[in-house]
Amino acid sequence: xxxxxxxxxxxxxxxxxxxxxxxxxxxxxxxxxxxxxxxxxxxxxxxxxxxxxxxxxxxxxxxxxxxxxxxxxxxxxxxxxxxxxxxxxxxxxxxxxxxxxxxxxxxxxxxxxxxxxxxxxxxxxxxxxxxxxxxxxxxxxxxxxxxxxxxxxxxxxxxxxxxxxxxxxxxxxxxxxxxxxxxx
Amino acid sequence: xxxxxxxxxxxxxxxxxxxxxxxxxxxxxxxxxxxxxxxxxxxxxxxxxxxxxxxxxxxxxxxxxxxxxxxxxxxxxxxxxxxxxxxxxxxxxxxxxxxxxxxxxxxxxxxxxxxxxxxxxxxxxxxxxxxxxxxxxxxxxxxxxxxxxxxxxxxxxxxxxxxxxxxxxxxxxxxxxxxxxxxxxxxxxxxxxxxxxxxxxxxxxxxxxxxxxxxxxxxxxxxxxxxxxxxxxxxxxxxxxxxxxxxxxxxxxxxxxxxxxxxxxxxxxxxxxxxxxxxxxxxxxxxxxxxxxxxxxxxxxxxxxxxxxxxxxxxxxxxxxxxxxxxxxxxxxxxxxxxxxxxxxxxxxxxxxxxxxxxxxxxxxxxxxxxxxxxxxxxxxxxxxxxxxxxxxxxxxxxxxxxxxxxxxxxxxxxxxxxxxxxxxxxxxxxxxxxxxxxxxxxxxxxxxxxxxxxxx
Numbered sequence: 214x215x216x217x218x219x220x221x222x223x224x225x226x227x228x229x230x231x232x233x234x235x236x237x238x239x240x241x242x243x244x245x246x247x248x249x250x251x252x253x254x255x256x257x258x259x260x261x262x263x264x265x266x267x268x269x270x271x272x273x274x275x276x277x278x279x280x281x282x283x284x285x286x287x288x289x290x291x292x293x294x295x296x297x298x299x300x301x302x303x304x305x306x307x308x309x310x311x312x313x314x315x316x317x318x319x320x321x322x323x324x325x326x327x328x329x330x331x332x333x334x335x336x337x338x339x340x341x342x343x344x345x346x347x348x349x350x351x352x353x354x355x356x357x358x359x360x361x362x363x364x365x366x367x368x369x370x371x372x373x374x375x376x377x378x379x380x381x382x383x384x385x386x387x388x389x390x391x392x393x394x395x396x397x
Numbered sequence: 398x399x400x401x402x403x404x405x406x407x408x409x410x411x412x413x414x415x416x417x418x419x420x421x422x423x424x425x426x427x428x429x430x431x432x433x434x435x436x437x438x439x440x441x442x443x444x445x446x447x448x449x450x451x452x453x454x455x456x457x458x459x460x461x462x463x464x465x466x467x468x469x470x471x472x473x474x475x476x477x478x479x480x481x482x483x484x485x486x487x488x489x490x491x492x493x494x495x496x497x498x499x500x501x502x503x504x505x506x507x508x509x510x511x512x513x514x515x516x517x518x519x520x521x522x523x524x525x526x527x528x529x530x531x532x533x534x535x536x537x538x539x540x541x542x543x544x545x546x547x548x549x550x551x552x553x554x555x556x557x558x559x560x561x562x563x564x565x566x567x568x569x570x571x572x573x574x575x576x577x578x579x580x581x582x583x584x585x586x587x588x589x590x591x592x593x594x595x596x597x598x599x600x601x602x603x604x605x606x607x608x609x610x611x612x613x614x615x616x617x618x619x620x621x622x623x624x625x626x627x628x629x630x631x632x633x634x635x636x637x638x639x640x641x642x643x644x645x646x647x648x649x650x651x652x653x654x655x656x657x658x659x660x661x662x663x664x665x666x667x668x669x670x671x672x673x674x675x676x677x678x679x680x681x682x683x684x685x686x687x688x689x690x691x692x693x694x695x696x697x698x699x700x701x702x703x704x705x706x707x708x709x710x711x712x713x714x715x716x717x718x719x720x721x722x723x724x725x726x727x728x729x730x731x732x733x734x735x736x737x738x739x740x741x742x743x744x745x746x747x748x749x750x751x752x753x754x755x756x757x758x759x760x761x762x763x764x765x766x767x768x769x770x771x772x773x774x775x776x777x778x779x780x781x782x783x784x785x786x787x788x789x790x791x792x793x794x795x796x797x798x799x800x801x802x803x804x805x806x807x808x809x810x811x812x813x814x815x816x817x818x819x820x821x822x823x824x825x826x827x828x829x830x831x832x833x834x835x836x837x838x839x840x841x842x843x844x845x846x847x848x849x850x851x852x853x854x
Contacts, residue, residue: 309399311408337398354404384408386465388399393653394410395403 215264216245216293217273223286225256232284233258236276241265256286261293302334305358307388310372313348314381321353324383327375331368334358348382356388411465414623415685416651418658419678420470420614421457422595424602424671425449427476427511435489438482439496446473446500446509449609452666454505460661466654468662473501474600474612475511483523487530494534494541501540508583510600512543515590518552518844520561528558531565535580536572542598548588548789550796554845556786562586563782563839566803570774574807577815581804582737582769586785588792588799593672594728599765599800610671612728613659616651618677619685621715625693640694641714648675648718656723674728675719676764677711679739681822687732688741699734699742700751708732709762729798731764737804737817737824738769747814747825753784754830761791766799771815771826774807779836780829781805786839794848 221233230249237244242262249258264273274290281288312324321340328335337356344350359368369385376383410416430441450473457468475497482493494512501509512534514524531543545562548554566586570578585599592603595612602610624647629635635643655673663670679687688699694707712731719726734756736742745751753770760766766788772781785801792799806815811828 309404311404339401352401352405354399354401356399384411384465387463389657390464390466390654391399391403391407393657394407394650395399 215266216295217242217262217264217270218291218293219260219262219277220289221256221258221260221281221286223256223281223284225251225254226284229256229281229284229286230258232280233260233277236280237262240268240273240276242268242273300334302358303332303360303362305334305360307336308357308359308385309388309391310355310357310383310385312353312376312381312383314351314376314379315346315348316342316344316351317379320351320379320381323375323379324353324355324372324381327368327372328355328357331363331371332360333363333368410620410650415617415619416654417467417469417616418461418613418655419617420472420595421453421468421659421662422472422474422600422612422614423450423453423666423668424474424593424606424610424612425476426602426606426608427481428604431481433484435485435492438485439493442475442481442493443496443500446475446497447503450504450506456662456665460658460665464658464661466658468658470508471506472595472597472600473504473506473509474595474602475509476602476604477513477515478511479514479521479524479527480604482527483521485523485526487526487533490526490530491533491537494530494538498538498540507540508542508597509540510542510544510597511602512541513545513601515546516558517546517549517555517588519555520558528561528565531584532569532572532580535569535583542583542585542600544585544587544590544599544601544800546587546590547785548793549847550589550793551847552844553847554588554786554789554793556839556845557842559586559786559789560779560782560839560842562785563778563780566781567778567805570805570807577771577806577809577817578774578804579817579821582802582817582821585765585800585802586789588789589797590800591728591798593674595672595674596676596678596729596733598802599729606671607669609668611659611663611666611668612671612674613655614674614676614678614728615655615719617685618679618687618690618732620651621647621677621711622684622686622690622693625690629693637710641710644711644714645718645721648715649722652719652722652726656725670725672725672727673719673723675715675726675730676728677715677732679733679735679742680820681738681740681743683740686739686741687734688739688745692741698745698748698750700745700755704755705759705762708734708759712763729764733765733768734759734763735769735802735822736827737771737815737822738820740822743822743824746827753827757787757791760788760799761795764798766792767801767803769802769804769821769824771804771806771824772829773810773826773832774805775810776805776829776832777834777836779839780832780834782839783836784829790845793845
């Protein structure tokens with residue numbers, strides 16, 4: 214079974230999903246995962262599909278480009294290699310790291326570099342920077358799996374130091390507290 | 398995946414509304430520490446407490462850090478000392494209080510409860526020794542809390558015990574006269590005392606409880622006040638039914654947090670988890686007051702007409718939200734109105750909006766009772782006992798817990814100020830009706846019989 218990952222980018226408008234999935238349907242591809250989001254005015258969609266052996270990645274790419282290109286959308290198709298081992302997450306606990314603080318360049322790079330250095334895996338990030346100095350207008354929310362084996366204290370200490378250096382308020386909390394408070 | 402709204406609203410509760418866990422209280426059974434030898438008993442008590450609670454403070458701090466929810470107080474509640482030390486004299490019981498105090502200090506907890514006697518139907522020898530030792534025990538220690546249950550709905554009111562407590566409160570006050578009678582701030586007189594209260598000064602471990610148990614007191618009133626304020630800011634036309642809904646939702650969240658932290662601490666210490674106590678417990682800090690909630694609800698101050706109805710609304714909504722959130726609700730689970738410990742209530746008393754009589758009235762719809770009420774130092778033991786009797790009657794007839802924590806402040810009169818410091822706060826001294834007068838009713842003693850359980854009016 215061949216699998217591909219397809220990303221579609223472009224200015225948001227009605228009909229992008231319909232056009233993309235219609236091509237996949239016509240090419241006898243089977244959708245396995247879809248995630249889409251809209252950042253400001255821009256659409257971004259990621260699709261994983263299995264495809265028939267007779268269809269080549271190039272052919273699928275051409276078909277998608279023909280339809281989506283006419284909507285001024287950018288499309289990229291990449292085969293998924295099944296022989297490469299997937300990232301094997303070590304035993305970990307899910308935390309949520311939230312930062313607030315005045316906007317400046319390098320905030321995500323700074324915070325995520327510390328997270329990466331400790332081998333913690335970011336499973337979701339949403340960040341809004343509306344600019345300016347109002348901390349509440351500039352928020353990053355990282356959902357992170359923190360491995361058990363690392364030194365939790367020095368990880369937290371390094372993160373807090375980095376946040377202070379970047380002028381950010383940071384909170385690091387186990388994910389369970391958010392689920393507990395908000396969900397029945 | 399969590400939503401942004403879920404995360405940001407949770408952070409706001411933490412940052413701006415004092416969302417915390419007010420207390421994690423470790424209950425420790427000392428029943429099997431009993432001995433006929435006072436030295437053996439004290440050694441057993443010290444060893445059991447320090448071994449069981451060795452990691453309590455550290456564990457609470459670590460788990461608080463992990464979830465970003467501070468555990469403000471860590472406390473210990475033990476089996477009723479009147480039972481485990483029934484064989485001893487009052488002076489030996491004072492020495493046991495010192496042992497408790499030392500054990501609490503050595504494991505880093507600020508209060509230890511359980512210097513307790515249960516005498517609602519009669520006073521056994523050990524109970525009398527304990528009660529008679531209370532003034533010295535509390536005046537000579539700073540962490541020990543005492544409680545005496547003098548009444549219950551099933552037994553009635555033991556008026557001999559009530560009168561005895563009136564005398565003990567006077568004596569405890571005079572022994573700590575240099576500190577405005579602070580010994581009395583660590584003494585609760587109860588009707589229908591629950592076995593699993595995590596809050597001081599009434600915490601003790603009931604005899605129906607396991608060897609060790611973790612009970613939790615949820616976050617303070619600040620979260621509820623902020624939730625009401627925020628809702629009214631968004632829509633000033635809310636009615637009281639909608640306000641009740643908001644309090645319920647908030648109580649739900651607060652209870653879930655309390656239970657999560659309690660269970661994590663219990664699991665980490667390998668100790669059974671007991672209950673979440675839903676009580677809104679204020680501190681003498683702005684933004685952490687039960688009194689302020691009344692103002693958010695549109696009353697000029699706690700104590701003015703409308704107070705009882707408002708408190709009934711708040712208390713009931715907290716219970717409904719909490720009961721939905723957890724199947725392990727216990728303790729007192731109602732709003733506290735400790736006068737000196739709540740800045741706003743204390744100010745209302747000073748401004749003349751709140752009298753002893755109104756306080757008594759509102760205790761019929763909340764827990765716990767006449768709590769941290771400073772009264773003139775020359776109030777007679779009989780009058781103190783009479784105030785206790787009135788409060789007990791409210792609890793006994795209404796099948797609920799009530800209590801008194803009265804402080805007759807030595808050398809001070811109505812209108813003066815009493816200072817207890819720290820969490821115990823400060824308060825104006827409230828006038829007492831017939832404070833010095835004769836009270837033959839109290840001297841008659843005996844048992845006020847248990848109430849009838851039908852004809853409920």
